[in-house]
Amino acid sequence: xxxxxxxxxxxxxxxxxxxxxxxxxxxxxxxxxxxxxxxxxxxxxxxxxxxxxxxxxxxxxxxxxxxxxxxxxxxxxxxxxxxxxxxxxxxxxxxxxxxxxxxxxxxxxxxxxxxxxxxxxxxxxxxxxxxxxxxxxxxxxxxxxxxxxxxxxxxxxxxxxxxxxxxxxxxxxxxxxxxxxxxxxxxxxxxxxxxxxxxxxxxxxxxxxxxxxxxxxxxxxxxxxxxxxxxxxxxxxxxxxxxxxxxxxxxxxxxxxxxxxxxxxxxxx
Amino acid sequence: xxxxxxxxxxxxxxxxxxxxxxxxxxxxxxxxxxxxxxxxxxxxxxxxxxxxxxxxxxxxxxxxxxxxxxxxxxxxxxxxxxxxxxxxxxxxxxxxxxxxxxxxxxxxxxxxxxxxxxxxxxxxxxxxxxxxxxxxxxxxxxxxxxxxxxxxxxxxxxxxxxxxxxxxxxxxxxxxxxxxxxxxxxxxxxxxxxxxxxxxxxxxxxxxxxxxxxxxxxxxxxxxxxxxxxxxxxxxxxxxxxxxxxxxxxxxxxxxxxxxxxxxxxxxxxxx
Numbered sequence: 001x002x003x004x005x006x007x008x009x010x011x012x013x014x015x016x017x018x019x020x021x022x023x024x025x026x027x028x029x030x031x032x033x034x035x036x037x038x039x040x041x042x043x044x045x046x047x048x049x050x051x052x053x054x055x056x057x058x059x060x061x062x063x064x065x066x067x068x069x070x071x072x073x074x075x076x077x078x079x080x081x082x083x084x085x086x087x088x089x090x091x092x093x094x095x096x097x098x099x100x101x102x103x104x105x106x107x108x109x110x111x112x113x114x115x116x117x118x119x120x121x122x123x124x125x126x127x128x129x130x131x132x133x134x135x136x137x138x139x140x141x142x143x144x145x146x147x148x149x150x151x152x153x154x155x156x157x158x159x160x161x162x163x164x165x166x167x168x169x170x171x172x173x174x175x176x177x178x179x180x181x182x183x184x185x186x187x188x189x190x191x192x193x194x195x196x197x198x199x200x201x202x203x204x205x206x207x208x209x210x211x212x213x214x215x216x217x218x219x220x221x222x223x224x225x226x227x228x229x230x231x232x233x234x235x236x237x238x239x240x241x242x243x244x245x246x247x248x249x250x251x252x253x254x255x256x257x258x259x260x261x262x263x264x265x266x267x268x269x
Numbered sequence: 270x271x272x273x274x275x276x277x278x279x280x281x282x283x284x285x286x287x288x289x290x291x292x293x294x295x296x297x298x299x300x301x302x303x304x305x306x307x308x309x310x311x312x313x314x315x316x317x318x319x320x321x322x323x324x325x326x327x328x329x330x331x332x333x334x335x336x337x338x339x340x341x342x343x344x345x346x347x348x349x350x351x352x353x354x355x356x357x358x359x360x361x362x363x364x365x366x367x368x369x370x371x372x373x374x375x376x377x378x379x380x381x382x383x384x385x386x387x388x389x390x391x392x393x394x395x396x397x398x399x400x401x402x403x404x405x406x407x408x409x410x411x412x413x414x415x416x417x418x419x420x421x422x423x424x425x426x427x428x429x430x431x432x433x434x435x436x437x438x439x440x441x442x443x444x445x446x447x448x449x450x451x452x453x454x455x456x457x458x459x460x461x462x463x464x465x466x467x468x469x470x471x472x473x474x475x476x477x478x479x480x481x482x483x484x485x486x487x488x489x490x491x492x493x494x495x496x497x498x499x500x501x502x503x504x505x506x507x508x509x510x511x512x513x514x515x516x517x518x519x520x521x522x523x524x525x526x527x528x529x530x531x532x533x534x535x536x537x538x539x540x541x
Contacts (some may be wrong), residue, residue, distance in 0.1 A: 030452035053327040198322035223527040
């Protein structure tokens, strides 16, 4: 019964998203152009740097393009399915979140299914970039690759979701978490661009254990590209753990979220 | 018969007050202060690691040794603290909510009000350079050039700042005609960061492209002052470099003035 209600609400959510996008077409195209420029400028910057310096700790531009593409599919999947979760702190602050608590469906589901101008354009762009990067880097595409890439993308999206959820939970206690969110976002966007071998050991551990961004692209990429080093001297097959890490991470985040939600009493509106 | 009121004499004090108010306003966002310093330190660390890794395994470009490129990147990030501010954001906001109409009724020169407000905001963020620099010095060593180079850098930075101001002002002025400009502004910011030499020195771009990019106003914002700082532009070429920046300032300043006049007339016609 409840599952059916949720499914119905979720379908309606996507219907409204698509209609909104169609209604504000110019706006949609402008933001699509921004998405292209955003990822394009990151890739061009990498291309320029590696044009002058052909090797980054043993990685070529072709391999780094694959690294970027792999991060992009997971991140874009998260942006398509769960982008609303990142907005929770703002809605806790302005009191909007409290309204969800008096409705019969799960609050987190309601957040995820709040319509906006969501469209899978970034995901399509990410898939194209990833396909191009795979071809360009000469990765051997076999059954393991085809089976695991979607799981790696899903695991990556779950890692992103877990972090958003943890930050949202922190917002139950500390209303202003913008600074924290901004810094974590920056760690993800800029530190996933390069092979983690270039960082000091502490930062490598941070990106593996605390904020497991390295599982979004670095570890799976070292496995698929058959790179000898993987920054922490672990077995290459660790790259295949991404879906499990994502699942475990989001589970921990969800338990933390439930704990916060049960203690939450509003911010005084 | 009513007499036209005498044209009020221009006074500077109100604008100084506007700037002071803007500074005080910025200082209240303590979290943002913390974020900008922390994020700068994180990026200084990242860039140091990136350049160290690249220089370790490749031949260094002849005129840009490792210490120079680390200095370049760190100074670029510190410049970003003031350069990345959209000083005339208030213009766009006021066009959105219509409050610009009452500003036109006040006995002030409206563009100068926006300039004063933006300057206050920028001055506050310029103060952040000091703690940011101190934090950055824990991570990297920065070359300090002789005073005459520093003076040329300061002048070039100032010219670049005004070029950036004009570009932002022109973008915000487009809100007179179309309201949805946020995406366009972000696109311009991202493109500027890349082809202005803030992230990657333009010296590393392929030769032909590099020559074109160096002529653009975006290079006038970041690349020119930075290349003066790391002494890739020698004193013999200062005049040429500064003249190109001044040229862009005149062109963009003129364009900004024209846009403002055309836009302000529109508001009056619509009746606010």
